[in-house]
Amino acid sequence: MYKTQMEAAKKGILTPEMKRVAEKEFMNPDILMERVAKGEIAIPANINHKSLMAEGVGNGLSTKVNVNLGISRDCPDVDKELEKVKKAIDMKVEAIMDLSSFGKTEEFRKKLIAMSTAMIGTVPVYDAIGFYDKELKDITSDEFLEVVRKHAKDGVDFVTIHAGMNREAMEVFKRNKRLTNIVSRGGSLMYAWMELNNAENPFYERYDELLDICEEYDLTLSLGDALRPGCTKDATDAAQIKELITLGELTLRAWERNVQVMIEGPGHMAIDEIEANVKLQKRLCHGAPFYVLGPLVTDIAPGYDHITSAIGGAIAASAGVDFLCYVTPAEHLRLPDLEDMKEGIIATKIAAHAADIAKKVPYxxxxxxxxxxxxxxxxxxxxxxxxxxxxxxxxxxxxxxxxxxxxxxxxxxxxxxxxxxxxxxxxxxxxxxx
Structure with missing residues (x-):
């Protein structure tokens, strides 16, 4: 009958996930279905994520909150991260991103998906180095795509893919000097791989194959902002906008294949630039849901970046951002502990709720x-x-x-x-x- 939520919506089929979202959001199901069909609302719901309580992200819905978790080389304790997962679910976050980059990443991801009612996101490129036990330069284009397939098969609902930073965008970045260069972890890895191999971004070059995987598992693409600004000085520069234009083109290609899309955004940004950036993203990316980290409105507050982020997040969401990634007091300093995570969730929930009042979200x-x-x-x-x-x-x-x-x-x-x-x-x- 249908492979993805978007395909179902285009065919006029109201899926169980759509019904849940419509009821939760007090939205007419027909309006919801129309917006899913247009791509203005995404319902990330992998066919293999059986414990999921589906959520909608986008036009007319409440602002959603994401929590970042995961094991690393310095903090590889799976059980400790699973404690955070339980706490995040208890605090009713709508999404959890597994940013694991070392150790028992597959074990953690599978346990996370099995227990989580929240939608799960990953950044597959983080996992590639450990999964293949290879240096970055030696990972092949095929292997990058295979990691995405592995995550999709495991039940991940959305993946961050830095497909917009192609060779053209790299040249724009090189010609327009930045204070903090590339601060996206996945973006810096892809940039390095492209330079080391003198090759095009495999996710851009083989985008249709990526869409094949997404269509098979109803995996939502969260098109990553590899060239997001890492400080207020670098915000809204040529490289950021060049990548955004490409993300808009990739969005249309995904929708033609009935693959749902979210667009990721900055980053660090002065308060007076936030609203214009939201409008620009919505225009260039055709109304696709917008997912931002922060924005952090000043660069001077290590230890308090949950506050700098909440200020920017409230402004961004009131201007039309649909999805906020939390920032904790540990940002820029270390892996967050349980208390850091809690403070980050609370600060981001306050920002999201403040914006929902401004957006006149029902009730x-x-x-x-x-x-x-x-x-x-x-x-x-x-x-x-x-x-x-x-x-x-x-x-x-x-x-x-x-x-x-x-x-x-x-x-x-x-x-x-x-x-x-x-x-x-x-x-x-x-x-x-x-």
Whole structure:
């Protein structure tokens, strides 16, 4: 009947995944199906990911949050990363990207896919060096594609593929000097491979074969921004825009094959450039869902980049970005631990929710209205239950207990909520008296 969600939508078939997304997002199923058919909404759902609770990314839907995990040479502990997976799922993230680059990558990926209700993404080029136990230069074009097939067969829902950095884009990059060169890990690996072998990017050169794999497993392409800016100075430069133009062309080719696409974006970027970048991406990439890392709006805050990212993410998502990749306090410093991950998720969820209010996502504001009523009523239990981080809210109140239950230690009996509640209900106001 159909191979991919996009093909089903074009044929007017409402899949179980579409039904779930429509119900969750309070969207008319016919409108959802129309937008999936156009490519404005992607539902990453590999046919082999059996535990998946499908999510939609794109036009008119709530802003989704991704968490990066994975083992590395310095931190190869599979069980420790699986603890993070469990926590991320408990915190209801919509996506987890496995960025494993060393060690038991296949073991971790298969366990992750088996247990995860969230959609799973990978960057296959990260896995290639360890999988083949070869130096980068010696990996063949065939082998790069075979790793993608392996990930697809395992059940990965979307893959980051840096197909837009072709030889033309490399020349533009070389002619336009940057402060931080190429900061994308996958992008730098592909650039190095192309230079070392004096060859074209295999994912660009053999794009149709890549689409064959995607179509077979309903694998969504997340077209990576190999030339994204790694500092605010490099943002919106010639190399970034050249790659974006190519990604738009590759998007149309994928849609012709009924392969779903998301476009990845910057990166580091000054606040005043964010909205224009979102509009440019949406125009050049024909309304495809936009997935950004940050953007980080300043380069001076190692240890606090979850904040710099949340600022940029809220602005980007309110301007039309559909999917935010979290950034943790450990960004630029080390592999995040469990607490770093939690702080990154919370910061990114705040950014996503703030944007959803601005985007008029159905019922997004209701959460805030319920919290505001609980504050007006001085209903602490309801406030805690509605908090984005209930544990922290409860802990903060417990650590500084007020003399009177209907106050906190900031304002005491001068609390404005307490004052107005008493006066508006006709009660006497006692601030100094017991």
């Amino acid at each position: 997004a504001r209701d959460w805030d209205d319920k919290m505001s009523k609980a504050r007006a009523d001085i209903d602490w239990e309801t406030m805690f239950s509605l908090a984005i981080d209930e544990e922290k809210a409860r802990r903060y109140r417990k650590e500084s207990t007020p003399e009177h239950e209907d106050t906190c230690t900031m304002c005491g009996k001068m609390c404005s909520m307490r004052t107005m509640k008493k006066i508006m209900s006709g009660e006497d106001l006692n601030i100094l008296r017991d």
